[in-house]
Amino acid sequence: xxxxxxxxxxxxxxxxxxxxxxxxxxxxxxxxxxxxxxxxxxxxxxxxxxxxxxxxxxxxxxxxxxxxxxxxxxxxxxxxxxxxxxxxxxxxxxxxxxxxxxxxxxxxxxxxxxxxxxxxxxxxxxxxxxxxxxxxxxxxxxxxxxxxxxxxxxxxxxxxxxxxxxxxxxxxxxxxxxxxxxxxxxx
Amino acid sequence: xxxxxxxxxxxxxxxxxxxxxxxxxxxxxxxxxxxxxxxxxxxxxxxxxxxxxxxxxxxxxxxxxxxxxxxxxxxxxxxxxxxxxxxxxxxxxxxxxxxxxxxxxxxxxxxxxxxxxxxxxxxxxxxxxxxxxxxxxxxxxxxxxxxxxxxxxxxxxxxxxxxxxxxxxxxxxxxxxxxxxxxxxxxxxxxxxxxxxxxxxxxxxxxxxxxxxxxxxxxxxxxxxxxxxxxxxxxxxxxxxxxxxxxxxxxxxxxxxxxxxxxxxxxxxxxxxxxxxxxxxxxxxxxxxxxxxxxxxxxxxxxxxxxxxxxxxxxxxxxxxxxxxxxxxxxxxxxxxxxxxxxxxxxxxxxxxxxxxxxxxxxxxxxxxxxxxxxxxxxxxxxxxxxxx
Numbered sequence: 001x002x003x004x005x006x007x008x009x010x011x012x013x014x015x016x017x018x019x020x021x022x023x024x025x026x027x028x029x030x031x032x033x034x035x036x037x038x039x040x041x042x043x044x045x046x047x048x049x050x051x052x053x054x055x056x057x058x059x060x061x062x063x064x065x066x067x068x069x070x071x072x073x074x075x076x077x078x079x080x081x082x083x084x085x086x087x088x089x090x091x092x093x094x095x096x097x098x099x100x101x102x103x104x105x106x107x108x109x110x111x112x113x114x115x116x117x118x119x120x121x122x123x124x125x126x127x128x129x130x131x132x133x134x135x136x137x138x139x140x141x142x143x144x145x146x147x148x149x150x151x152x153x154x155x156x157x158x159x160x161x162x163x164x165x166x167x168x169x170x171x172x173x174x175x176x177x178x179x180x181x182x183x184x185x186x187x
Numbered sequence: 188x189x190x191x192x193x194x195x196x197x198x199x200x201x202x203x204x205x206x207x208x209x210x211x212x213x214x215x216x217x218x219x220x221x222x223x224x225x226x227x228x229x230x231x232x233x234x235x236x237x238x239x240x241x242x243x244x245x246x247x248x249x250x251x252x253x254x255x256x257x258x259x260x261x262x263x264x265x266x267x268x269x270x271x272x273x274x275x276x277x278x279x280x281x282x283x284x285x286x287x288x289x290x291x292x293x294x295x296x297x298x299x300x301x302x303x304x305x306x307x308x309x310x311x312x313x314x315x316x317x318x319x320x321x322x323x324x325x326x327x328x329x330x331x332x333x334x335x336x337x338x339x340x341x342x343x344x345x346x347x348x349x350x351x352x353x354x355x356x357x358x359x360x361x362x363x364x365x366x367x368x369x370x371x372x373x374x375x376x377x378x379x380x381x382x383x384x385x386x387x388x389x390x391x392x393x394x395x396x397x398x399x400x401x402x403x404x405x406x407x408x409x410x411x412x413x414x415x416x417x418x419x420x421x422x423x424x425x426x427x428x429x430x431x432x433x434x435x436x437x438x439x440x441x442x443x444x445x446x447x448x449x450x451x452x453x454x455x456x457x458x459x460x461x462x463x464x465x466x467x468x469x470x471x472x473x474x475x476x477x478x479x480x481x482x483x484x485x486x487x488x489x490x491x492x493x494x495x496x497x498x499x500x501x502x503x504x505x506x507x508x509x510x511x512x513x514x515x516x517x518x519x520x521x522x523x524x525x526x527x528x529x530x531x532x533x534x535x536x537x538x539x540x541x542x543x544x545x546x547x548x549x550x551x552x553x554x555x556x557x558x559x560x561x562x563x564x565x566x567x568x569x570x571x572x573x574x575x576x
Contacts, residue, residue, distance in 0.1 A: 021191070021362065024191055024362060025191050028191055033364070034362075037360070037362075038361070040216075040300070040360045041300070060363070060446070061447065061450030061528065062449070062450040062527070063357070063361055063363075063446070064447065064527060066527045066529055
C-alpha cells in the first residue's frame with residue numbers, strides 16, 4: 001500500500017484527536033507504519049484542534065503534510081482552512097450537521113455526513129467523531145472496518161467499555177453513509 | 188509488540204526500562220507529558236518522583252541523586268534547560284552520570300511553545316560555565332527516542348558524564364508505534380568506587396568541584412578533556428540516507444528536520460534528482476569525518492545544504508566538517524515553524540538550478556496537461572492544480 005494521510009479537524013472536544021488515534025491504532029494492528037501528529041499550539045477552550053495521521057507501508061518521513069489525500073472536517077473554520085489544501089482526487093468528509101457550505105472541490109470525492117443525527121440514532125450524542133471516521137474508512141478502504149472496531153474496543157476498556165456499543169454503531173452508520181454516497185455518485 | 192505512544196510518554200517508559208527510577212523536574216510545555224507519565228508510573232515500580240519548586244532545584248536534586256549513585260534524570264524544555272546551566276556544569280565537573288531531556292521549543296526568551304532546534308549550540312557547546320561537555324543525542328522518531336534513552340543511560344554510566352537527549356515539540360507530542368526492549372524496571376547503576384553510599388568500613392569518598400590549587404584544577408581539566416576525546420573517538424553516531432549511489436547534492440539535518448528532508452528526497456527522487464542526507468545522531472561528539480565523507484560523495488561544485496529549525500547553529504558544525512572544500516548553504520526557520528517537504532524540495536531545486544534533470548511530472552502527463560514548471564514533482568503539481576477556495 002502507498003502512503004496516505006488524513007487531516008482530521010474540528011472544535012476542541014469534538015473528538016478528532018481520538019478518532020485519529022483509533023485510526024492510527026487500527027493501522028498499526030494491520031502492520032502499517034503510522035504517525036499521529038496533533039496541533040498543540042496555544043488554543044482557547046472551544047478553539048480548533050486537528051491531527052494529521054499518516055499511514056504507509058514504509059517508515060513515515062515527514063509527519064507534517066501540507067497537501068493531504070483526505071480530510072475530515074467537523075466545523076466551518078476547519079473546512080475553510082483545510083479544504084483548499086487537499087490533493088486532487090482526494091476525499092473530503094464533511095459534517096453536514098454543522099457545515100452548510102460546500103467545500104467547492106469538484107476534483108475531490110466529497111461525502112456529506114449528518115454526523116450528529118447519525119450519532120444520536122446510534123445511541124450517543126457524543127459519537128459524531130466515530131460516524132465521521134466510519135465515512136472516511138468507508139470511502140477510502142484504508143483499513144478494514146473490523147480493524148477499527150477492534151481498535152475501539154482496545155481504546156474503551158475497563159470502566160469505559162460501556163461506550164463501545166454506541167461508538168461502534170456510530171462508526172458503522174458512517175460506513176453505511178459513505179457506501180450510499182458513493183453508490184449515488186457512481187449511478 | 189509495538190504500541191502506539193506519544194514521544195514524551197515513550198521517553199518516560201524508556202527511562203524506567205533503562206533502570207532510572209528517580210525523576211526530578213518541573214512542568215513546561217511541550218515536555219510536560221514526560222513528568223505526567225512518570226508521576227503515574229514511578230510509584231508502580233518503587234521509584235521516586237519529585238516535582239521541584241523550579242528547574243534550578245530540579246537539576247540540583249539530580250546532582251544529589253547522581254552523587255549517591257542512583258540512575259536519575261530530569262526533563263524540561265528550552266527556558267527550563269537554561270535555568271539548569273549552573274547545575275549541569277557542577278554535575279559534569281563532579282563526573283556524575285545522569286540524563287537530561289530537552290524537548291526544544293522556539294526561543295529566545297520565553298519564545299513560544301512550538302517545535303524548534305535552536306538549543307543546538309547551547310547543548311553542544313557546554314551550556315554552563317567552564318570547560319565541560321555533554322554527550323548530546325538527537326532522535327528523529329519516537330522509536331529512536333526510546334532507543335537513545337537506553338543509550339543515554341549507558342553512556343552516562345560508562346563515561347560518568349551527563350547526557351542530554353535533544354528532541355523537539357513535534358517528537359514529544361506525536362504518537363508513533365514503539366517497541367521497548369527489556370521488561371519492567373531496568374538494572375540500577377553497577378557497583379562503583381565513587382558513589383557516596385556511606386563510608387563505614389571503607390575510605391571516604393568526596394564529590395566536589397572546588398579545586399583552589401591551580402595545578403590540581405588544571406590536571407582535573409586535562410582528565411576531563413581526555414575523557415571527551417575518548418567519547419569523540421568511540422561514540423559518534425550518524426545515518427546517511429539515500430547515499431548508496433552517486434548524488435547531486437547532500438543535505439545535513441537532524442531530528443524532526445531530518446525526516447522532513449527524507450520525504451523531500453523521496454519526492455525529488457521520483458523526478459530524477461538524486462539527493463542524500465547526512466543525519467548526525469550524536470550532536471556532540473559531532474561526526475565530523477563521516478559528514479565530510481558524505482559531502483565528498485556529492486557532485487563536484489554542488490553546495491551542502493543545512494536544514495535546521497534555527498537561524499544558523501548546526502550549520503557551524505557543517506562548516507567545520509566541510510573545511511572550505513565546497514560552499515555551505517543554510518535553510519533555517521524559527522518561531523516554531525516546521526519546514527514542509529515541499530519547501531525543502533523547492534530550495535534544493537533552486538540551488539541545483541540548471542543541474543536539475545528535466546522530468547515532467549507523471550501525473551501531469553497522465554492528465555494530458557503541462558506540468559507548470561519542468562522538473563517539478565507530483566506533490567507540487569497537485570498543489571498548484573488544486574483549485575483554491
